[in-house]
Each structure stands twice: as C-alpha cells, then as structure tokens.
Amino acid sequence: MRKALRGILSLAVLIGTVSATGASAGAATAAVPAPLGTAVSDSGTSTDIKDRILAIPGMSLIEEKPYAGYRYFVLNYTQPVDHRHPSKGTFQQRITLLHKDTSRPTVFFTGGYNVSTNPSRSEPTRIIDGNQVSLEYRYFTPSRPSPADWSKLDIWQAASDQHRVFTALKRIYSKNWLTTGGSKGGMTATYYERFYPKDMDGVVAYVAPNDVVNNEDSAYDRFFAKVGTKECRDKLSGVQREALIRRVPLEEKYARYAADNGYTFDTVGSLDKAYEAVVMDYVWAFWQYSLLADCDSLPADAKKATDQEIWDSVDAISGFSAYADQGLANYTPYYYQAGTQLGSPDIKQPWLGKLSRYGYQPPRNFVPRSIPMRFQPGAMRDVDTWVKHHATHMLYVYGENDPWGAERFRLGAGARDSYVFTQPGGNHGSNVAGLVPSENATATAAILRWAGVAPAAVQQDASKAKPLAKFDARLDNKDLTTDHRLGVRRP
Numbered sequence: 001m002r003k004a005l006r007g008i009l010s011l012a013v014l015i016g017t018v019s020a021t022g023a024s025a026g027a028a029t030a031a032v033p034a035p036l037g038t039a040v041s042d043s044g045t046s047t048d049i050k051d052r053i054l055a056i057p058g059m060s061l062i063e064e065k066p067y068a069g070y071r072y073f074v075l076n077y078t079q080p081v082d083h084r085h086p087s088k089g090t091f092q093q094r095i096t097l098l099h100k101d102t103s104r105p106t107v108f109f110t111g112g113y114n115v116s117t118n119p120s121r122s123e124p125t126r127i128i129d130g131n132q133v134s135l136e137y138r139y140f141t142p143s144r145p146s147p148a149d150w151s152k153l154d155i156w157q158a159a160s161d162q163h164r165v166f167t168a169l170k171r172i173y174s175k176n177w178l179t180t181g182g183s184k185g186g187m188t189a190t191y192y193e194r195f196y197p198k199d200m201d202g203v204v205a206y207v208a209p210n211d212v213v214n215n216e217d218s219a220y221d222r223f224f225a226k227v228g229t230k231e232c233r234d235k236l237s238g239v240q241r242e243a244l245i246r247r248v249p250l251e252e253k254y255a256r257y258a259a260d261n262g263y264t265f266d267t268v269g270s271l272d273k274a275y276e277a278v279v280m281d282y283v284w285a286f287w288q289y290s291l292l293a294d295c296d297s298l299p300a301d302a303k304k305a306t307d308q309e310i311w312d313s314v315d316a317i318s319g320f321s322a323y324a325d326q327g328l329a330n331y332t333p334y335y336y337q338a339g340t341q342l343g344s345p346d347i348k349q350p351w352l353g354k355l356s357r358y359g360y361q362p363p364r365n366f367v368p369r370s371i372p373m374r375f376q377p378g379a380m381r382d383v384d385t386w387v388k389h390h391a392t393h394m395l396y397v398y399g400e401n402d403p404w405g406a407e408r409f410r411l412g413a414g415a416r417d418s419y420v421f422t423q424p425g426g427n428h429g430s431n432v433a434g435l436v437p438s439e440n441a442t443a444t445a446a447i448l449r450w451a452g453v454a455p456a457a458v459q460q461d462a463s464k465a466k467p468l469a470k471f472d473a474r475l476d477n478k479d480l481t482t483d484h485r486l487g488v489r490r491p
Contacts, residue, residue: 049099049172056168062094067119067475071099074117077168079138081145082152083160091145093161094136098125105176105451106131108166108200110192112184112491113334114140121475123431124180124204127444128451129468131173135165137188139333150371153333155341155379158188159195166199176452182206183404183428183491184334186396187342190409193394194386202393202450207428209404209491211343212384214377220347223406227287232295236283237351238302242310243279244355249307251275254320263324268365274323277361281318283349287403288428290317328366334490336371339363341379345403388412393450395419395443397435399426404491419443428491441465 049071054061058078065072075095080086094115107125115136125132136143138161139153166177179189179200186208193203211217227233243250254275258264268274286294299305299313314320321327328335338344339362346360364373387394387409394415398405400422411418421439423430432443445462448454458465 049102052172053097053169059168060092062117065117065119067098069100070119071097072119073097073099077165079161079164081149083157083164089145091138091143093138093143093165095165096132096134098132098134100129100131102131102173103175104128104130105178105201105453106133106169106173108132108162108177108179108189109134110137110162110179110181110185110188112137112181112186112188114330119475121469121472122180123206123433123476124178124447124451126469126471126476127432127447127467128178128453130175130451130453133165133169133173135162137184137333139336141330144333150336153336153340155188155191155337155383156195159192162188162192163196163199166196176201176450178202178204178447178451180204180206181208183208187491190387190394191383194383197390197392200393201452202395202447204395204397204432204447205409206397207399207402207404207430207491208396208409209342209407210380210384210409211345211407212380214343214375214380215346217346217407219406220345220403223403224283224287224347224349227401227403228292228295232292232298235295235298235300235302236286237349239299239305239310239313240279240282240349241352241355242302242305243282243314244276244352246307246310247272247275250311253307253311257320258324261321261324261326263321263326265324267325267328267368268323268361273358273361273365275320276356276358277323277365278318278320279314280349280356280360281322282314284345284347284403285317285319287401291427292401292425323366331490332367332371335363335366336373338490339367339373339375341376343380345407384409387415389414391415391418393417393446395446396421397430397432397443398422399428399430399434400424402426402428402430404428417446419446438463 050064050073053059053073060076062074062076073096075097076092077095078090079093081089081091096115096117098119098121105128107122107128107130109122109132115134121132138158139148177200179192181189183206186205189203189205190208193200251271255271258271265271265274268277299309302310344363367373389412391411395418396409398408409420411420419442421435421443423434424436426434432440435443441463445454445458445465448458448465453468
C-alpha cells in the first residue's frame with residue numbers, strides 16, 4: 001500500500017511540476033527536432049554548426065547559402081604564407097563546406113584551382129552520403145598573399161594548407177575522411193597523401209597526370225598516333241593544318257576579335273604566338289573534353305572549309321581567348337607550378353610538318369617575366385616513387401581517350417588496397433560511374449569501406465556496392481574538372 005501511495009505521490013509531483021511550467025502533458029512528451037546542423041551540449045543548450053565552425057581560430061564566414069538537406073558555408077581561413085615559418089605573414093584561403101551531419105564521414109575536395117562558391121557534390125561525397133570540404137588552391141585569387149612571394153607556391157606548402165584545414169575541422173567532423181579531386185585536383189590529393197599520409201582514410205584521384213620526367217614525353221606521341229579512329233584523327237589534323245596554312249587571314253580576324261574584346265598579348269609575347277598556341281592545342285583539346293562520337297561535328301574536309309568554319313572549330317575546341325593576357329591571368333599559379341615542379345607536355349604533332357613557328361610552347365611563355373621560375377626535376381619523381389612503394393587506400397580513375405592519362409600514376413609492389421582503373425572511351429571527365437560494372441563495384445565498395453560506411457551486404461559482396469545518396473541533379477550534375485576548360489594545356 002505504501003509503495004502504491006509513493007507511486008501516486010510521485011506522479012502527482014510530476015504533474016504538478018509540468019503544470020507549474022505552464023506546459024501540457026502532451027507537450028512534455030513531444031520532442032521538437034533540432035534544426036539541421038545543431039548539436040546539444042551537456043548543459044542542454046544547442047550549438048549551431050555554424051557557431052562551432054566559426055569558433056575555430058582563424059575561421060570567418062563569407063556567406064551561407066541555403067540548400068535542402070544540407071548547410072552550405074563559404075568561409076575564409078587564415079593560413080601561413082610559409083608553413084615552415086608561420087610568423088612570416090598570413091593570407092586568407094577560401095573554403096566551402098557542404099554540411100550533412102557530423103555523424104557522417106567527410107570528403108576533402110581539391111580542384112587544384114579556384115573553388116566554386118555554389119553547392120556541389122563530388123562523386124565520392126555522393127557515394128558515402130557525407131559532408132564535403134572544398135579548398136581553393138593557394139595563390140589562385142582571392143586566396144593569394146599580398147605581396148605574393150611565388151617561391152612559397154609549391155606542392156608541399158599546398159599540402160600543408162590542407163593539413164591545417166583537416167586538423168582544425170577533424171575536431172568537429174570526427175568520422176573517416178577521404179580526399180578527392182579531378183585532374184590537377186587529383187594530383188593535389190596525391191601530393192597531400194604523400195606528405196601527410198596519416199591524415200586521410202582514403203584517396204580518390206580522377207584523371208591525375210604524373211609527369212615524372214619532364215623532358216621525356218614520348219608517351220603522349222604514342223597516344224595521339226592511336227587514339228580514336230584514323231578518320232577522326234585525319235579530320236582533326238586537317239583542321240589544325242589549315243588553321244596554320246591560313247595564318248594570315250585568320251590572324252587578321254584574330255586581331256579584330258582581340259580589339260573588340262580588349263585582349264592583349266604581353267605575357268606570351270605577340271598575337272602570332274598566342275594564335276599558334278591556340279591552334280597547337282586543338283587536337284589535344286578535342287580528346288581531352290570530347291568523345292569519339294563528336295568527330296561527326298568536325299569539318300568533313302578541312303581543305304574545302306571556309307575560313308569561318310576553320311575559325312569556329314578551333315575557337316569552339318581550343319578557345320581563342322586562352323592565351324591573351326586576360327585569359328592567362330587567372331592561371332598564372334598553374335603555369336608557374338608547371339614550370340617549377342609539375343612539368344608539362346611537349347608533343348611533336350608530326351602531321352604539321354614545318355607549319356609551326358614556335359612548337360609546343362613551355363609554361364615560361366605563359367607567366368609574366370617579372371616572376372622568376374626554376375624547375376625542380378626531383379619533385380615529381382619523389383611523389384611517383386612514394387606512390388609505387390607506399391600507396392594505401394588509393395584509387396586512380398582515368399579515361400581511355402584522355403591525353404593526360406598517357407602519363408599516369410601506376411602502382412608498385414608496395415601498394416596496398418589500391419587500384420588504377422580506366423573508363424573505356426572516357427575523356428577528362430571520367431569517373432567511377434563510367435567504369436565497367438565489375439570495376440565500378442570494386443571502386444565503389446572500396447570508397448565505402450575506406451569511409452567506414454560500407455553496409456554489411458557490401459562487405460560480404462562488393463558487387464552490391466552503390467552510392468548511399470540519391471542522385472541530385474543540382475548537386476551532382478557538374479563535371480569538377482572543366483571549370484578551366486579553355487586553355488587546355490592545363491590538367
């Protein structure tokens with residue numbers, strides 16, 4: 001009886017407490033869900049994810065953009081100009097954050113160039129249904145120190161930028177991390193793994209060139225001798241030849257085009273050099289971004305084509321603005337790196353005979369002379385050797401018809417749980433989804449496994465692997481290697 005009475009009294013106390021607060025019994029039992037990106041501390045107060053991010057020293061908000069199911073932030077982060085001497089100046093580096101949930105894994109995306117400030121999702125982010133941190137590469141404006149000490153633009157400094165961002169955000173996003181990127185972004189992801197191999201749980205690098213010996217480029221010549229079909233190759237070489245044969249009338253058109261658009265050619269040296277650089281890129285550009293089926297859109301007989309038809313084809317594929325000062329300016333950091341560490345291709349194009357005056361021009365021609373450059377031949381050899389002997393949880397995806405894949409990363413005897421796959425007929429936008437089914441499944445299962453989110457069924461049978469998030473046309477319908485399409489002497 002006393003037990004029953006105590007129960008009644010306890011219930012009365014509970015009801016009295018609820019009534020005293022002015023809340024109904026129904027309200028007491030119906031929990032209100034916290035907003036997306038809100039955490040609850042031990043004290044019972046909520047902490048918004050934005051507040052947690054901005055509590056990181058050196059982190060500041062540029063803007064937040066709404067996107068259903070996510071929080072999306074554009075941020076600045078204070079970085080040392082020189083990570084070896086942090087006291088010698090700082091700069092602001094742009095970051096974007098696509099926040100899903102701190103309980104999900106995170107993908108660190110690096111494009112190797114400017115960062116897009118609109119919400120987007122890389123393929124690995126969709127596969128693991130995770131968060132995505134995207135980093136603008138140092139020295140691409142506005143993420144450039146002022147004044148700019150160009151000697152501090154190298155692959156180790158850039159990898160150290162990533163390391164600092166990861167270290168700062170790992171306290172909030174504590175689950176597994178993968179790094180990814182396409183083209184120069186794939187190179188960047190590789191270099192980050194080489195210098196900070198304990199940071200990431202996996203690497204997914206798309207169409208990443210690997211120019212180990214800069215002055216040995218015969219792999220590219222072999223590629224162009226066999227890529228596609230002879231009919232397509234002949235069409236391309238025909239247009240390219242005619243563009244150089246008709247140099248005088250087409251350069252007159254180029255001069256008018258430049259005047260109309262305010263283009264100048266101080267960096268490359270002359271309109272003639274810029275014109276030839278665009279034409280010399282034509283064949284490479286086609287295979288980088290087009291498919292074999294696109295050969296049907298080329299002039300059928302270049303010799304019979306009008307000047308306008310030749311101009312239109314070259315402009316559509318290579319872009320006549322690419323080597324004007326205004327086209328080069330934003331890419332000075334890339335050409336600087338190509339001429340100091342990354343290397344650059346030099347192809348022969350024998351079908352041109354003696355029509356070329358300058359050959360395949362080197363990166364030095366595309367960087368203002370006020371910026372000193374000195375090539376470091378050991379930089380790429382070091383990375384290549386490291387990948388061969390130490391690659392762990394690394395996936396490389398290439399396109400069969402992408403010229404940049406002629407010199408690629410290859411795995412050695414020391415590699416563990418790592419893969420190199422090639423998309424049949426693929427170009428510079430090749431991805432996991434485009435692989436043959438067995439390789440697609442293997443790659444997807446590996447990404448899920450490295451991220452720590454592989455379902456039990458996938459752990460037992462890789463063929464069951466598929467992306468955890470549904471396709472989103474706005475987030476996912478973006479080729480993250482093509483923001484810098486024109487001026488294709490850039491990966």
